[in-house]
Amino acid sequence: MPKPPRRKTPEPPPYHHGDLRAALIRSAGELLRHGGPEALTLRAVARHAGVSQAAPYRHFADLRALIGAVAEQGFQRLGAAMMAAMQQGDGRKGFKELAIAYVAFAHRHPAEYRIMFGPSLASDDDLPELRKTSREVLTFVQRGIEALQQARQIGPGNSAAMAAASWSMLHGLVMLSLDGQTDNLGLSLDELVQESTRVVMFGLAGGGAAPSVKGTER
Amino acid sequence: MPKPPRRKTPEPPPYHHGDLRAALIRSAGELLRHGGPEALTLRAVARHAGVSQAAPYRHFADLRALIGAVAEQGFQRLGAAMMAAMQQGDGRKGFKELAIAYVAFAHRHPAEYRIMFGPSLASDDDLPELRKTSREVLTFVQRGIEALQQARQIGPGNSAAMAAASWSMLHGLVMLSLDGQTDNLGLSLDELVQESTRVVMFGLAGGGAAPSVKGTER
DNA sequence: ACCTGAACACCGTTCAAGT
């Protein structure tokens, strides 16, 4: 096989093998898609990529680090989908599209979504990249809130608290529907998304987030 | 050791061993509490209960069935906590207490809560008991909604859809907070619960769930 | 600088065999 012309590349060049790290992440994604979260094992990923079981340890400290990389990619894609959706309209319309896009992403990539919020990554203090990327999701929601505030479609108030409530609604709806907990209710997923979005937007409009709150006896 | 006096018992008598099934569920709960969801393995449970690794298979078809039994117990306890909370007040007060109790339960038993909604039980079509018990959670929320409607604190509307939205909010908030996604926001969990409950109650009051909805282009 | 082979300590699950 002919060697490719080797020009001086400014980017860090691929590994001798041909960027095994990226190949492993790709393999992980495929296993996830076809076999769900349980199928994502380090040995299976190595097999799928055609390397020995020990090879991944050159690129990832352990299984959790690989899962973290997959999740990070997922958060990036989710963020991109949210951003694109928000740009489809102003204020209320943008917020609604954001919600629809969020739920659609999760239902299009259920295993990936589960990994992103799975117990193995529950405390990601040791994966700062992932933590930063996942935090951007909240930022996107917060932007949607602030757009609503600027359009005077909801009142002023703590936009971070409002964003947390909105994200909770979306994440909860996604999880419960993926778990089948909303089946047999006589309601389609679309209807549930609409109702949830309606509740959140009306709820945000009424009152206003209290900046300081008396503790609810825990 | 003296044999206990063996009187005729009307209930189905414990197993020869002394109700290993219950002992296994108890052991599973303890492993969960001390080691999290990852620690819940069939072999570890057997060891903890002092039986051979194969013994659990006399009582559970597989690991999933044991997890299902643990989850079922969790849903029962959660349901009881929700019911008790609702009785602490009418309408709005009851609903608020319900929300507080829900989040408190999850944060008091984080590993158990995760198991209840974990991927291994995601489709529980084959565990009808669990499915029924978990469905009761939605029913409790729905009762809270209907109490609000009867007290005219929210308008009429599809109470199932409203319950699904409320549960989504609670479940989402629990999951995100357990995952640490609401840390460093300058907001305590109590504040987030208050804000979320406020949003939901205001949101339910405004408008009304449409019984039939045009599809949101999926 | 990157990868392999072999090993260790774990899993879930099955099955003959024990009492």
Next chain:
DNA sequence: ACCTGAACACCGTTCAAGT
């Protein structure tokens, strides 16, 4: 009727050794 011991096919992870 209930439990054990041994086995099989998997795991994650480590480490000397190869190129």
